Amino acid sequence: MKVPAMPYTAPLSDFRFLLDHIVGYHRVAATDRFADADIDTATAVLAEAAKLAADTLAPLQRAGDLHPARLENGVVRTSPGFAEGFRAIAEGGWLGMAADPAHGGMGLPMTLTTAVNEMMGSACLALQLNPLMSQGQIEALEHHASDAIKALYLPKLISGEWTGTMNLTESQAGSDVGALRARATPNADGTYAVSGQKIYISWADNDFATNVCHLVLARLPDGAPGTRGISLFMVPKFLPDANGHAGQANSLRVVSLEHKLGLHGSPTAVMDYDNATGWLVGAPHKGMAAMFTMMNNARLGVGVQGLSVAEGAYQHALYYARDRRQGRTPQAADGAITGHADVRRMLTHMKAEIFATRAIALWNAVAIDMARAQTDAPDGADAPDGADWAARAALLTPITKAHGTETGIEVANTGIQVHGGMGYVEETGAAQYLRDVRVTAIYEGTNGIQAMDLVNRKMADGGEAAYRLLEEIQTAAESARPALPALAGAVWNAAESLREGTEWLVAASVDDRNAGAVAYLRAFARVLGGHAHLTAATASGGSGPRAALARVFITRILPEHASLLAQAQAGAADLYALSDMDLSA
Template structure:
């Protein structure tokens, strides 16, 4: 079974030294989370994760969920763990105090989410989806809806879901068929079938609040005719007490590759009572609040699973004896050297480490942009944060999940045949992680969003701001980083060339053919900026001989590995972008 210990030292490094959160003490919530408080929160989250959630990870995978008479039972131990999770206040960590939340910074919530997800992805999904549903209600709901639904959701007594996909349509929501018929009392009757609904039915909470996309009778065709509805599992009385069972049931559970501890449901709505959330025909506008939050969360899932996989691979490599190190025995008193002494194993471990630590820095930076976009008093700062967040969201969702799967695969390779065996837990991590490039919009869709929409939005303002950040850093701090700066400037040059190529060609085929490579190129530059900033901090500590644990030396060496071995991949992505779509479009559909 895989084990997990929260990487608290590196998390605090990112929060305190890289992002310097103390500079934002004047923003709502930040004064309530100074360094000692954030440290205590992360420590407590780590104890819950390693002591309660991680041991249940294999249990959920082996036993899964059961469906009987339209009721779903979760794996043994999940109900008790969720009770502890809710009682500990974790469900309301970043939620508004007006509805019972603690109002702490979103960036701190990202760190806590990483811990919980690393320990048990299937478990963390219950609370993660509820958080997104509560955000959608908070952003689009009436005062009465917020007062009725948010307090129990934030307290963890109720959970939430997102119902988009139907058997015949996934990403193309314009094909959606679910219907909503208005009633005299202001409610609606919802009918239709939704599939792939994570945590659509379970036994952890008193009620489940489904957010359901459906069409009104007078709805225009396509995505402009979609409305969003609140459809509770149990109807809610005006005083907040639960009423009769609503007309929504789980028809079946999907048999799937991973995340067995979380039920993926087919949900049938049969004249279920629902309530319009936001304006009629404007459902996607409200739902995208939840979807964008979910996409960042999925990117963190890729990072989180890669983190626990790296921990276990490094531990195994230090213990596993095989052969002798190329330069001579490092443990001559033993029958063989540990495989961590072999260069190829070191390559695999450092590839994982460079992704995990760089991804952590990038994800937390994005979390800080959420706080700035919502809380900063200066409208220019809010605009800049919104621009960066819009650019970072598809990058983090797609790149961090693509590389998360690759990183876990490298961890399995470090284990050799043992990684393929259930006993060690790595094969479960790989199976669980494989969903992350698929749900909340496949990574190809994320790449198309970046190229077809974000690249040109507001005349490319977001990308210009991002590239200016990288350029300014190289000019202001570059002399101190030497070859790292040269590598980052070369990567930025590749990004500029790729951007110019795409802006000069407006045909959809070229954009589609280049999208994934362009996203990976952009993400590598974003990783490069974070690694350059971290290398600079490490250099300052090393110059002061402030490195009793070797933390900063390891950070600096990992940065060097990233700049020497990983960042140069931008040149390959640039070449692929410039290759265009000709060879792809040369194939007739029947030839595939």
């Protein structure tokens, strides 16, 4: 069967504009750590990745959907072309682009990794999830593993000879990770015997790497109940031999693959560990901390997956709308449906949402880079220090994850609508974007969990990191006000409402906070989006297409912050006033 390729063109000019004018990439390039990654280098790197995404990965998107990964005699057979696609990613060095050069990485900023991951995900989300998992594992090992494990695993993960997975969830332990039952008992040789069943393991196996490295959460015999008694283990599919090659098979197996709504090219497995040999990563009982390193990376990465799909779905819909002729409008002489106001509304909103979401993801990545680069730098008088940047990154991560994936779902859904009846026909490809992206709001912590993380853990500083960000936004709006009074005023006021909402949340009870968490997170993303667009309009001198897009966002979309904040501050009482019995019948 002939598999049609999705058209995809990487948004390189948007990346460049965002790096130059919105997210302050110059600050990253000015650090010692990332001194080699100046804007010209960055531009060249992104152009290279754009080529990979468009030429090599985009043709695999439909193949993964039509020919899902399957389990044959205990071994996963991947979708046609995926092995070659993975090899191209590995050979380009993209797996280790943010990794330590000491182990073969490129040591590039997370900001560039974020842009590259976006492009690869737009082209083929199911395959891109594999490198994303390896990237997270690389980072977790860099931070928490022993030197021996680093020396053995990192070069192979970075080269793509081996791939990585994360194993948290069990059937009774999803959002409540602390309920896990997997056990690890010490062996005489310093290794551990790991046993248990894990579910929802993305890319648990493949037929293009010579080993699959599972990071598994399990409890030691003296581990306390709950999350404080959990340890992290490296449990490879094949035990490394004396030369560090994949040797004897470990005592683990892929039990089954899930039949999912989408992302068919990515095998999602139930894994069984039966006294499998594992090595402790990090200190005993400190597994959650190590896993959080991987998860925070993955949360940014999953938010970017949402963005990826939004961009892919947008390009797909625009391509169709330009070609589709229905009725006549003064605005499209050729009869293309782009001339119709409501089609134009859908397309411009999609584009405006994508720009805002991309800005949030890149701000997040810049904060990560600055935190890393400045960790040991002396505090400046005015400049934010490493801890400030780390707090900024921590604040933005749940927003990037939840908002990015919601944007992916909404834009993909709108993309179907732009196609009309064709959107419901699978051959068109529009529906695949929605099916694929839907899981991103669930995995790596559901969006509800992200929102609770934002209003609880990330507000444990009394809202300090949030207020600092809001002050920046209002300062920028004040500067923009003389030239763009209406737009700047709207953004300033929205930030002020968000500040009031933040004050309410910080003072609220846990239940009230949690009842408003999702709405608050969305409101925060709206304000950040307004800030991004206002900055873009200002940088464009208040005219031209970027200013027009800013007007679309600020006039038509930003007002949502108000209704979201009303919901955020509505409290939990009404929700609990309905009994379980009342909810039915």
